Structure formats: C-alpha cells, structure tokens
Amino acid sequence: MPITPYVLQPEWEWPITIALFIAGVAAGTYSVMGLMHFAGDARDRVVADRLGLIPFPLMLIVPILLIIDLGQPERFLNLIFRSPGAVERGPSPFMLNTNSPMSSGGYVITIFAGFALIAFLDSLRRTRGWNVPLVGMLEGNKVWLAIGELLAITTSAYSGVLINVTNQGVWGDTFLMGALFVAFSELSGMAVAAIVAGRAKALETALAVRTGLFWFAAISAVLLVLFLAGLAAANDGSLAALTLSMLVGPAFWIGAVGLAILVPLVVVGRPRMMPGPERLTLIGALVLVGVLAFRYAMFFSAIAYAAS
Amino acid sequence: MTANAKGMFVDTSICTGCKACQVACKQWNELPMENEAAVRNHTAFTGDSYDNTGHLSATNWRHVKFIEQIGPDPKTADRSDARWLMMSDSCKHCEQAGCLEVCPTGALYRTQFGSVDIHQDVCIGCRYCVGACPFGVIEHNKSTGRVNKCILCQDRLEQSDTTACAKACPTSSITFGNVDDLKKMASDRVKSLHAAGQSSAYVYGWDLGNSGSINAGPNKGAAVRDVEVLGGLNVFYLLLDKPEVYKLPTSPGLPQRNFAPSAGVALISAAVLGVTGLAAFRRRRIAGMPAAE
Numbered sequence: 001m002p003i004t005p006y007v008l009q010p011e012w013e014w015p016i017t018i019a020l021f022i023a024g025v026a027a028g029t030y031s032v033m034g035l036m037h038f039a040g041d042a043r044d045r046v047v048a049d050r051l052g053l054i055p056f057p058l059m060l061i062v063p064i065l066l067i068i069d070l071g072q073p074e075r076f077l078n079l080i081f082r083s084p085g086a087v088e089r090g091p092s093p094f095m096l097n098t099n100s101p102m103s104s105g106g107y108v109i110t111i112f113a114g115f116a117l118i119a120f121l122d123s124l125r126r127t128r129g130w131n132v133p134l135v136g137m138l139e140g141n142k143v144w145l146a147i148g149e150l151l152a153i154t155t156s157a158y159s160g161v162l163i164n165v166t167n168q169g170v171w172g173d174t175f176l177m178g179a180l181f182v183a184f185s186e187l188s189g190m191a192v193a194a195i196v197a198g199r200a201k202a203l204e205t206a207l208a209v210r211t212g213l214f215w216f217a218a219i220s221a222v223l224l225v226l227f228l229a230g231l232a233a234a235n236d237g238s239l240a241a242l243t244l245s246m247l248v249g250p251a252f253w254i255g256a257v258g259l260a261i262l263v264p265l266v267v268v269g270r271p272r273m274m275p276g277p278e279r280l281t282l283i284g285a286l287v288l289v290g291v292l293a294f295r296y297a298m299f300f301s302a303i304a305y306a307a308s
Numbered sequence: 309m310t311a312n313a314k315g316m317f318v319d320t321s322i323c324t325g326c327k328a329c330q331v332a333c334k335q336w337n338e339l340p341m342e343n344e345a346a347v348r349n350h351t352a353f354t355g356d357s358y359d360n361t362g363h364l365s366a367t368n369w370r371h372v373k374f375i376e377q378i379g380p381d382p383k384t385a386d387r388s389d390a391r392w393l394m395m396s397d398s399c400k401h402c403e404q405a406g407c408l409e410v411c412p413t414g415a416l417y418r419t420q421f422g423s424v425d426i427h428q429d430v431c432i433g434c435r436y437c438v439g440a441c442p443f444g445v446i447e448h449n450k451s452t453g454r455v456n457k458c459i460l461c462q463d464r465l466e467q468s469d470t471t472a473c474a475k476a477c478p479t480s481s482i483t484f485g486n487v488d489d490l491k492k493m494a495s496d497r498v499k500s501l502h503a504a505g506q507s508s509a510y511v512y513g514w515d516l517g518n519s520g521s522i523n524a525g526p527n528k529g530a531a532v533r534d535v536e537v538l539g540g541l542n543v544f545y546l547l548l549d550k551p552e553v554y555k556l557p558t559s560p561g562l563p564q565r566n567f568a569p570s571a572g573v574a575l576i577s578a579a580v581l582g583v584t585g586l587a588a589f590r591r592r593r594i595a596g597m598p599a600a601e
Contacts, residue, residue: 008439
C-alpha cells in the first residue's frame with residue numbers, strides 16, 4: 001500500500017482551500033457560460049453575458065491567496081520562469097516540470113485567466129456597450145470557445161489532481177480526486193448560473209439550469225460513492241478520517257453531501273418545491289456553500305488522517 | 309542510477325544509540341534547536357524515551373530512533389525477550405525521489421553524487437515536496453519559509469570528504485562510500501550475521517537476495533527478506549525487524565503513480581458532464597419552447 005502514516009503535512013489549509021474553491025467556481029462558471037454559447041439560444045444570452053463577467057475578477061483573487069500562502073512569496077515567478085539557480089533544468093527561460101501537477105497547473109491557470117479576461121471584456125461589450133478592440137472578432141468563434149472550455153475543465157481538475165499526486169492519506173488513496181473536483185467545480189458553475197438566472201428572472205434559462213444542476217449533482221454523487229468505495233478498499237483509515245472525524249466529518253456530510261448534492265437532487269426531483277426564481281437563487285447559494293464545504297473537507301482530510 | 313553514486317549504509321545491528329551522528333549533523337550544518345522556546349521551559353525533549361527528538365524535521369536532519377521491545381507484558385517480570393533496536397535515520401536520497409519529481413521550481417535536484425539536494429535560493433516554500441515524501445523526511449521550515457532535509461553533506465563531498473554523521477559514528481554503524489561498494493558490504497554483513505545466528509538481518513533499500521526470519525521480539529518467527537524501495541535507496545539500512553517496527557513504509561510509492569490515471573478519469577468525467585450540460589440546454593430547445601426573439 002503506497003500511502004504511509006509517516007508522511008508529513010504540507011500545511012495547505014485555509015488560503016489554499018479558499019483560493020482553489022474560487023478557481024473552481026471561476027472555471028465552472030466559465031464552463032457553464034460556454035455550454036450556453038454552444039447549446040443555448042437567444043433566451044440564454046442575458047445569463048451567459050452576466051456569467052462572462054464573473055470568472056476574471058475571481059481569477060484575480062486566486063493568485064493573491066496562493067502567493068501569500070507561499071513560504072517565499074516574493075519568489076512566486078519561479079513557478080513560471082526558471083530561476084537562474086535551477087541550472088539542472090536546462091537553458092530554457094521557462095520552468096516546466098511535466099511530472100509536477102503544480103508546475104503544469106500554474107501555466108493552465110495563468111492561460112485560463114487570460115481567457116477569462118477576454119470573456120469579461122466581451123461581456124462588458126455586450127452588456128454595457130464598451131468598445132473593446134479585437135474582442136468582438138471572437139464573437140461566436142466555436143474554436144476559441146472550445147479551447148476556453150478545455151482550459152476551464154483543466155483548471156477545475158487542477159486542485160484535485162494536485163492533491164491526488166501526493167502520498168497523503170485520503171488525497172493519494174484513489175485516482176478519483178481530479179474527476180471529483182471537476183464534478184464539484186461544474187456543479188458550482190451551474191449553481192452560479194442558477195443564482196444569476198434567478199436574479200435576472202430568466203425563466204427559460206432557469207429551466208435548463210435546473211436540469212443541469214440535477215444531473216451535475218447526480219454525477220457528483222456517483223463519483224463520490226466511487227471515491228468512498230476506493231477509500232474503503234484502501235483500508236488505511238482514510239475513510240473514517242474523512243467521514244467520521246470531528247474536523248471534517250460534519251462538513252463532508254452536511255456540506256458536500258447534504259447541500260451540494262442532496263439539495264439539488266431533491267428540489268429538482270420535485271419541481272413543486274421550487275416554483276419561483278427566488279428559490280433557484282437560494283438553491284444556487286446553498287450548493288455553493290456545499291461545494292466550499294467539500295473543498296474544506298478534502299483539503300483538511302489529510303490533517304484528520306494524520307491525527308487518526 | 310548515477311555512476312559512482314555516493315551514499316551511506318546504516319547497519320542498525322551495531323548502532324549503540326549514542327547520537328554522535330545527530331550531534332555531528334547539527335554541528336556541521338549549524339542547525340538550531342527545533343523548538344527554542346521549549347528549551348527554556350525544559351520540554352524540548354520527548355522525556356519518555358532516550359529518543360530525544362522523536363522525528364526528522366527541517367532542523368533535525370538526522371534522528372536516532374529508539375525502539376523499545378520489552379516483551380509481551382511489561383508489567384510482568386519476564387524480560388527475557390526485551391531488546392532495544394536503534395536506527396540512525398535521515399533522508400534516503402531515493403533513486404526515484406517523490407520530492408524531486410513534484411518540485412515545480414527545480415529547487416530540488418539530483419547532485420553529481422546521486423544525492424537529492426535543495427537550491428535554497430530557488431525554493432518558494434510551496435511545500436508540495438512535503439506531502440510527496442513517503443518517509444516524512446522533508447519539512448517546511450517556518451523561520452526561513454523554505455524546506456529542509458539532509459543533503460548528504462554536499463559541501464563536504466565536494467571537498468572529497470565523508471558525511472559528518474559517518475565520520476562521527478564510533479561503531480561504524482554508518483558507513484559512507486560508493487553505493488555499489490556499500491551494497492556488497494551490506495550483503496556480506498547480512499551473510500556473516502546469519503552465519504552467527506542472527507537470522508533477522510536483511511537489507512532495506514535494495515534487494516540483494518538475502519532472506520531470513522526474525523529471532524527475537526514480538527515478531528519472532530516472521531519471515532523477512534531484502535526490500536528494494538523506490539528504485540533503490542542511496543542511504544540504506546540493515547534491519548533486524550519488520551520495516552514498520554522502524555516506522556519505515558513496506559512498499560512506498562511515487563506520488564506520480566496517480567498523475568495519469570487521475571488526469572484521465574478527470575477528462576472522462578468532464579466529457580460526461582459536458583454532454584449532460586449540453587443536453588440540458590438542447591433538450592429545452594427540442595421540447596418545443598421557441599426562442600423569444
């Protein structure tokens with residue numbers, strides 16, 4: 001069994017949890033906006049344009065939190081540009097270690113932030129009439145959209161794959177972390193769409209968003225069950241650390257399972273429970289809280305594992 | 309493996325637990341007390357064992373483990389099976405080093421001697437390497453914001469000297485040299501111990517073909533055999549009991565074992581989510597709800 005109880009803690013706690021939650025929401029929001037552009041129609045334009053305003057400001061917060069969590073924040077550029085001291089990495093001015101999810105993830109997040117900026121400017125152009133040179137040329141460009149979607153998905157997966165590639169209990173026990181983080185990130189994006197559609201009273205978009213919420217929650221539930229089965233199969237105490245410890249157990253059950261998964265499943269399964277857009281906004285907000293609890297439970301589970 | 313890789317063979321059968329290696333390491337590398345405040349209130353040491361530091365850390369690059377096996381019931385007078393196992397532990401300078409593999413900045417690197425060293429001027433303190441090491445060796449130093457561990461006395465090796473711990477060891481429990489020579493020495497030592505009736509001896513770090521059975525302590529009678537770990541350890545051990553008794557993992561893995569599967573499954577789940585999301589918007593259109601425009 002590769003996981004050992006002797007591994008020390010990387011001490012990735014609140015700043016990392018919040019940063020990667022925000023990055024997940026930004027990526028999920030961008031992704032749902034892309035879905036609306038690909039498969040929606042004119043009725044979804046209002047919501048899609050508003051969604052386009054969200055990822056970029058969020059992506060501005062992410063690096064700030066990630067950088068202040070570093071032991072040597074002033075050296076953060078060493079992630080992208082090779083430090084002169086790292087002579088073993090060759091003559092390239094760039095630093096890329098393809099064996100390290102953190103190294104490749106740094107590039108993906110940076111490039112995704114660029115796409116989020118373009119979406120932001122495009123939404124400003126549409127909603128406020130701002131004249132942004134060149135951005136209008138990308139309108140309706142499906143190739144551009146597809147690349148943006150791919151980057152959003154990779155950003156969604158990033159933090160899951162990152163903690164999957166460790167020897168920490170819970171984190172490294174299965175190879176489902178990436179998939180799980182993608183699912184919860186997309187779920188958070190659909191939750192943001194629910195909030196925006198509810199506030200905009202975009203009833204027809206809300207109909208599709210409700211269906212999306214239901215199915216994204218269902219897929220997340222399936223992945224979560226597979227993940228828990230994987231932890232049980234590992235038989236190293238990680239399942240108990242995640243689900244029964246006082247540190248993360250309540251967040252896991254109440255937040256990740258209750259708010260993020262059961263709330264959309266139950267409410268969408270019974271449409272009479274949710275007649276108006278105000279309720280959809282509330283559901284979206286609850287799901288977002290649930291996704292934050294999921295992130296907390298996952299990041300802090302390594303501490304719970306070590307304590308057990 | 310690096311040609312002429314340097315390393316250390318730690319023969320725990322002749323370690324007396326004197327801690328000269330710990331002191332030499334602290335002294336040569338100018339490592340501070342782990343918790344200086346604890347020194348002032350006399351709680352700096354474990355206090356319940358001759359194992360005074362308890363673990364490796366950013367400031368304890370070498371740690372002498374004391375494993376006290378006092379028979380099945382310490383309350384009884386029967387101490388016929390009582391024994392202490394000692395082991396001087398440090399970074400193993402793995403051939404496949406998880407810490408080095410995940411380092412995103414190139415701060416961790418393989419030296420010309422095959423050891424794993426840290427460019428302190430490159431490390432950003434992201435701490436990814438900490439969770440990657442299956443032995444719990446490398447740690448974040450909060451006072452410097454960087455990570456630290458044993459660097460196999462790189463500065464001494466560059467001067468053709470031996471490591472400080474090996475030089476200080478009074479019983480030659482720690483031997484420094486070429487890894488190929490050390491492997492032969494280790495195998496010879498295991499065979500001589502077996503010939504002398506110490507059948508527990510085996511090598512942790514390389515599979516040199518030795519096997520035996522534990523002849524004392526709680527695991528008496530259990531079979532043991534040489535264990536190759538992470539492609540081989542440049543600092544490796546002769547042990548007298550199961551690896552877990554020394555708090556060593558039996559079969560540690562590189563964290564990268566999860567990289568491709570994790571990314572692949574993430575991509576598949578993203579595709580499923582994408583198709584489902586597209587269907588959510590398409591279905592409404594198919595359901596015959598015309599666009600408002």
